[in-house]
Amino acid sequence: MTLSPTSSTSSTSDVGHRTSDFSASDFSALSAYFHIPFCETKCVYCDFYSIEDRSSQSKFVSLLKKEIALKIEEHPELLGRELHTIFFGGGTPSLLSPEELSSIISEIKKNFIIARDVEFTLECNPGTVTLEKLSGYRKLGVNRLSFGVQSFNADELQWLSRIHSADEARIAIKLAREAGFENVSLDLMFALPNQTKEKLSYSLDEALALGTDHISAYNLTVEEGTPLNRMVKLGQVGEMAQEEAAELFEMVQTRLAEAGYSQYEISNYAKSPATRAHHNLVYWDGFKEYVSFGPSAHEFLGGMRAWNVSSLEQYGAMIEGGKLPRINSEELPIENRKTEVLFCQLRATGIALRQFKKIFGEDLLRHAELPMLLHEGMVVVEGDYLKLTKKGYRFCDGVVIRLMK
Ligand code: SF4
Numbered sequence: 001m002t003l004s005p006t007s008s009t010s011s012t013s014d015v016g017h018r019t020s021d022f023s024a025s026d027f028s029a030l031s032a033y034f035h036i037p038f039c040e041t042k043c044v045y046c047d048f049y050s051i052e053d054r055s056s057q058s059k060f061v062s063l064l065k066k067e068i069a070l071k072i073e074e075h076p077e078l079l080g081r082e083l084h085t086i087f088f089g090g091g092t093p094s095l096l097s098p099e100e101l102s103s104i105i106s107e108i109k110k111n112f113i114i115a116r117d118v119e120f121t122l123e124c125n126p127g128t129v130t131l132e133k134l135s136g137y138r139k140l141g142v143n144r145l146s147f148g149v150q151s152f153n154a155d156e157l158q159w160l161s162r163i164h165s166a167d168e169a170r171i172a173i174k175l176a177r178e179a180g181f182e183n184v185s186l187d188l189m190f191a192l193p194n195q196t197k198e199k200l201s202y203s204l205d206e207a208l209a210l211g212t213d214h215i216s217a218y219n220l221t222v223e224e225g226t227p228l229n230r231m232v233k234l235g236q237v238g239e240m241a242q243e244e245a246a247e248l249f250e251m252v253q254t255r256l257a258e259a260g261y262s263q264y265e266i267s268n269y270a271k272s273p274a275t276r277a278h279h280n281l282v283y284w285d286g287f288k289e290y291v292s293f294g295p296s297a298h299e300f301l302g303g304m305r306a307w308n309v310s311s312l313e314q315y316g317a318m319i320e321g322g323k324l325p326r327i328n329s330e331e332l333p334i335e336n337r338k339t340e341v342l343f344c345q346l347r348a349t350g351i352a353l354r355q356f357k358k359i360f361g362e363d364l365l366r367h368a369e370l371p372m373l374l375h376e377g378m379v380v381v382e383g384d385y386l387k388l389t390k391k392g393y394r395f396c397d398g399v400v401i402r403l404m405k
Pocket residue numbers: 038039040041042043046047048050090091092125148
């Protein structure tokens with residue numbers, strides 16, 4: 001079952017306009033995630049599902065479109081829901097040609113309404129873009145690019161096995177501006193083994209010089225099953241001590257704040273509320289629904305979490321067999337939901353206290369740990385929200401554990 005467009009638009013962009021007679025008030029807002037499972041090479045630290053063999057990329061685009069149609073067959077209530085955020089992640093979505101992306105967008109538009117003010121993000125690897133490609137994405141309605149830069153130090157980029165140089169990252173962001181993108185984000189990593197303050201400071205200087213609208217700065221974590229994990233187990237690489245990593249975290253917070261970026265999540269900083277990552281804010285809300293497509297993608301619909309198989313082969317076989325490529329789904333018990341909401345909301349814009357009390361029956365303002373957390377400067381109460389402070393962001397897990405007592 002698909003929704004056929006009933007009206008055309010004269011926009012320069014393919015998205016951002018209604019393609020049917022549904023009115024916005026008929027349906028509640030929804031977000032959509034699309035996982036593109038290809039990378040030129042695997043980075044040493046990465047545990048996201050992706051493969052280097054791109055020979056099946058065009059077949060994958062057809063499968064992804066079929067998955068959208070299958071999803072609507074299984075969930076007819078989704079037909080015509082309005083998408084407020086769309087996120088193409090991966091993997092490396094910037095390996096898609098504008099033509100491939102256009103074909104996926106056409107399928108999206110047959111089944112959903114794309115909101116006029118949609119935030120439409122596409123993750124880019126700086127080593128995979130040209131002005132022509134970026135202009136093509138912009139014409140299709142992508143209005144936010146997120147570049148995985150990670151570092152501006154050549155030795156760090158090489159150690160992380162990134163395919164691009166620092167110069168290519170600088171050029172990619174300039175090209176994004178030339179292509180008309182007004183909302184550009186850049187990812188950095190810190191707490192790399194043996195990373196000095198000077199090296200991190202240089203990367204921050206270079207990132208700030210580019211003036212992107214948003215910066216994500218992630219503490220490198222060693223994930224199970226990655227080459228980095230094996231290197232650590234073999235003693236070839238040592239992880240940075242926690243105190244040292246906390247010092248670098250504080251340096252990131254201070255430098256970005258001085259440059260006018262406001263921290264609104266543990267790892268995320270925006271020049272203004274408008275340039276926050278609204279798609280990710282949906283995840284961190286803990287209650288909002290999102291639908292997802294592609295191998296390994298996770299979704300949250302009707303109180304159920306569900307996730308797809310992390311294998312392109314199985315993904316294809318299931319879709320060709322007329323089945324959604326789902327590997328599992330669950331409805332979390334209330335206690336687990338409570339932990340999840342605590343963690344998700346606290347790490348971002350804060351716990352909505354009245355909503356939390358209404359749903360979980362607990363008044364966090366009367367929590368036994370709260371006076372001490374306030375005294376230690378870990379949290380503040382602002383209006384209806386319990387929020388982490390700059391210091392609290394560095395100790396988020398510990399704060400959540402204390403609030404779970
Ligand atoms: S480019 Fe991104 S998704 Fe691909 S391997 Fe590297 S970190 Fe992972």
